[in-house]
Amino acid sequence: MPAAASALLTTVEMGEADRLTIASGTPGIVLMENAGRAVADAVARRDPPGSRVAVVAGPGNNGGDGFVAARLLAERGFRVTLLLVGSPDRLKGDAAAAAARWTGPVVPAAPEALAGAHVVVDALFGAGLDRPVEGLPRAMIEAMNAAAGQGARVVAVDLPSGINGTTGAVMGVAVTAEESVTFFRGKPGHWLLPGRLHRGRLTVADIGIPDAVLATVRPRCVLVDADFAREAVPVPRLAGHKYSRGHAVVVSGGASTTGAARLAARAALRAGAGLVTLASPPDAMAVVAAASLAVMVRAVDGAAALADLLADARFNAVALGPGLGVGAATRDLVLAALAGPRAVVLDADALTSFSGAPEDLFAALRKRAGQATVLTPHDGEFSRLFGHLDAVREAPSKLDRTRAAARAAAAVVLCKGADTVIADLDGRAAINTNAPAHLATAGAGDVLTGIIAGLCAQGAGAFEAAAAAAWLHGAAATEVGPGLIAEDLSEAMPSVYARLFDPLAAPRAARAGGLR
Numbered sequence: 001m002p003a004a005a006s007a008l009l010t011t012v013e014m015g016e017a018d019r020l021t022i023a024s025g026t027p028g029i030v031l032m033e034n035a036g037r038a039v040a041d042a043v044a045r046r047d048p049p050g051s052r053v054a055v056v057a058g059p060g061n062n063g064g065d066g067f068v069a070a071r072l073l074a075e076r077g078f079r080v081t082l083l084l085v086g087s088p089d090r091l092k093g094d095a096a097a098a099a100a101r102w103t104g105p106v107v108p109a110a111p112e113a114l115a116g117a118h119v120v121v122d123a124l125f126g127a128g129l130d131r132p133v134e135g136l137p138r139a140m141i142e143a144m145n146a147a148a149g150q151g152a153r154v155v156a157v158d159l160p161s162g163i164n165g166t167t168g169a170v171m172g173v174a175v176t177a178e179e180s181v182t183f184f185r186g187k188p189g190h191w192l193l194p195g196r197l198h199r200g201r202l203t204v205a206d207i208g209i210p211d212a213v214l215a216t217v218r219p220r221c222v223l224v225d226a227d228f229a230r231e232a233v234p235v236p237r238l239a240g241h242k243y244s245r246g247h248a249v250v251v252s253g254g255a256s257t258t259g260a261a262r263l264a265a266r267a268a269l270r271a272g273a274g275l276v277t278l279a280s281p282p283d284a285m286a287v288v289a290a291a292s293l294a295v296m297v298r299a300v301d302g303a304a305a306l307a308d309l310l311a312d313a314r315f316n317a318v319a320l321g322p323g324l325g326v327g328a329a330t331r332d333l334v335l336a337a338l339a340g341p342r343a344v345v346l347d348a349d350a351l352t353s354f355s356g357a358p359e360d361l362f363a364a365l366r367k368r369a370g371q372a373t374v375l376t377p378h379d380g381e382f383s384r385l386f387g388h389l390d391a392v393r394e395a396p397s398k399l400d401r402t403r404a405a406a407r408a409a410a411a412v413v414l415c416k417g418a419d420t421v422i423a424d425l426d427g428r429a430a431i432n433t434n435a436p437a438h439l440a441t442a443g444a445g446d447v448l449t450g451i452i453a454g455l456c457a458q459g460a461g462a463f464e465a466a467a468a469a470a471w472l473h474g475a476a477a478t479e480v481g482p483g484l485i486a487e488d489l490s491e492a493m494p495s496v497y498a499r500l501f502d503p504l505a506a507p508r509a510a511r512a513g514g515l516r
C-alpha cells in the first residue's frame, strides 16, 4: 500500500498499536497523559484561561483521557468541572490512575450540569463503544449537543461519542463536535459518512506510538491524498512516446447519447493516455467526429466489431457505460471487452445492464481475475448489482460493503459519493474525501471513468488508478469551484497535475496574473 502516513486504523487495529507500544516499553499511562495533553492543547489553542470547561468522562480509557485533560486545563487556569458517567470506583487500569491524579471534585454527570460551559470536552466513549447508547449516556450526548446549540465549543476525545470509529455509524445518538482530537492515525469513522459530519475539524496527535508498529498492524485502508496520487500516476518518461503512454478506447452510445462517452474520452486524454479512440456506432460517427479533435474516432458496429478492434493489443484500456444504453447490446459489448487482456472500466449503463443477471457479469469478471478491472457504481448502481448479496447486506459500513462487492465481482469496485470507497479484491481499500459537494453534477461520473481509463492505459494498477483518479477528480472540482459543469473537469487537469508534481507551482490563474 502506498503512503503509510495516511493509513486509517480500525478500532481493533488501534488497540493493537497501543498494545504493541506498551509491550515495547512505553507505559499505557504515558500514552494516556500524552492523549490528555493533546486534548488540553486543543482547548487552549482557541479558548483563553478562565473559560469554563465541562469534561464529560465515561467509564473507560476515553474517560481517562478526559481526567488528564481536566487536570492539565485546571493547572493552566481554566475553570474545570469533571462530570463522570458511572461510578469512580468502577474505573480500572490507566483510567483509574488518571482519575487518581485529578484532585478536583468528581461530579455525577447530569445534563443540567453543562449549563454555562464555554467548552465541553466529550470524553464519554471512544474506541470502546460497542452498543447503542441509551439512558444517562444518551442524555449526556443530547445535552452536549444542546450546549453546542447554546454556543459552547465541543471538543471530542478520539471520536465524537456515539460514532463507531471503524464504520462511521451513529450508534443510536452521537455528539456533533467542533473538533475531534484523535491519536496516532485517523480512523475510517472520521471519514466515512455520517461520522465525518459529526467530528468537526480533525486533529491527529502524536502520543508516542512509533510508526514502526504499522508494519505489524498492517492496516488495510488508507485515506487517498496527494502523496497517494503522486505515487500512483505514471510519469511520462523522456524517452517515451505517445504509444508508450497507452491507447484508451471509450465506447460511445448512439447518435443522441454521445456526450457522456466524449466527456470520458477527453478525460482519459487529459489524464495522460497517449492516444484515445472513441468507438462509435456508425450512425453516430458524424456527430462524434465533428466534436473530437485530439480524440480519434472509429466506427464500431456491435460486440463482434468491438472484439475485432480490440484484437489489436495496443488498445490497452477500454471504458464502457456512459451513455451506452441499458440492454442486451450493452451486455454483449461489455462481455466482448472483458474477453481480452486489456484494462476495463465499467460504469453507468454497463453496470445497470446486468442488474437482472449480475452473476453473468461476475462470471465474466472472475475469468479475468488478475487483470485490471474497475467498476464505478454510484449508490443506485451498486445496490442494483450487489444488493442481493448477504455479505453486502450484512456489511456494517460502506467500506465493508464495497470490499464485499469487490470480492464477489473479482474486480476493483469504486463506490461513489462524498465518501468514495475504493476496494480491491484482496481487502485493500481506500477512502477519498476531497470532492466538494458541487462535483455532484451531470456527467461528472463519466469524467471519472475516463480518468481511470487514462491512468490504466499508462500502466497504473487498477486499484491505484481508481483511487488516484477519485482524488484527481475531486482536486479538479475544487480547482474549478462552484458553478462547475462536467466539461470543466478535464480542463482543470493540467493545473491539478502541475501542483501535484510541483507543489510550489501556483494555480494557473495566479501564474497568469489573474485573480482566483
Ligand SMILES: NC(=O)C1=CN([C@@H]2O[C@H](COP(=O)(O)OP(=O)(O)OC[C@H]3O[C@@H](n4cnc5c(N)ncnc54)[C@H](O)[C@@H]3O)[C@@H](O)[C@H]2O)[C@@H](O)CC1
Pocket (backbone or CB within 6 Å): 015, 018, 028, 031, 032, 033, 035, 058, 059, 060, 061, 062, 063, 064, 065, 094, 124, 125, 126, 127, 128, 129, 130, 131, 132, 133, 134, 137, 157, 158, 159, 183, 207
Ligand atoms: N492505552 C490505550 O489503549 C489508550 C487508549 N486511549 C483512549 O482510550 C479509548 C478507548 O478506551 P476503552 O477501550 O476503554 O473504551 P472507551 O473508553 O471508549 O469505552 C469503553 C467503556 O464504555 C462502555 N460502553 C461502551 N459502549 C457503551 C454504551 N453504548 N453505553 C454504555 N456504556 C458503553 C464499555 O462497557 C466500557 O466501560 C480511546 O478512544 C482513547 O480515547 C488513549 O488514552 C491512548 C492510549
Ligand SMILES: Nc1ncnc2c1ncn2[C@@H]1O[C@H](COP(=O)(O)OP(=O)(O)O)[C@@H](O)[C@H]1O
Pocket (backbone or CB within 6 Å): 348, 378, 416, 417, 418, 420, 435, 436, 437, 438, 439, 440, 441, 442, 443, 444, 445, 446, 447, 448, 473
Ligand atoms: N455530496 C457529494 N460530495 C462530493 N462528491 C459527490 C457528492 N455526491 C456525488 N459526488 C460525486 O459526483 C460524481 C457523480 O457521478 P455519477 O453519479 O456517476 O453522475 P453522472 O452519471 O451524472 O456522471 C461522482 O464522482 C461522485 O463521487
Ligand SMILES: [K+]
Pocket (backbone or CB within 6 Å): 062, 122, 123, 124, 125, 126, 156, 157, 158, 159, 160, 161
Ligand atoms: K469521545
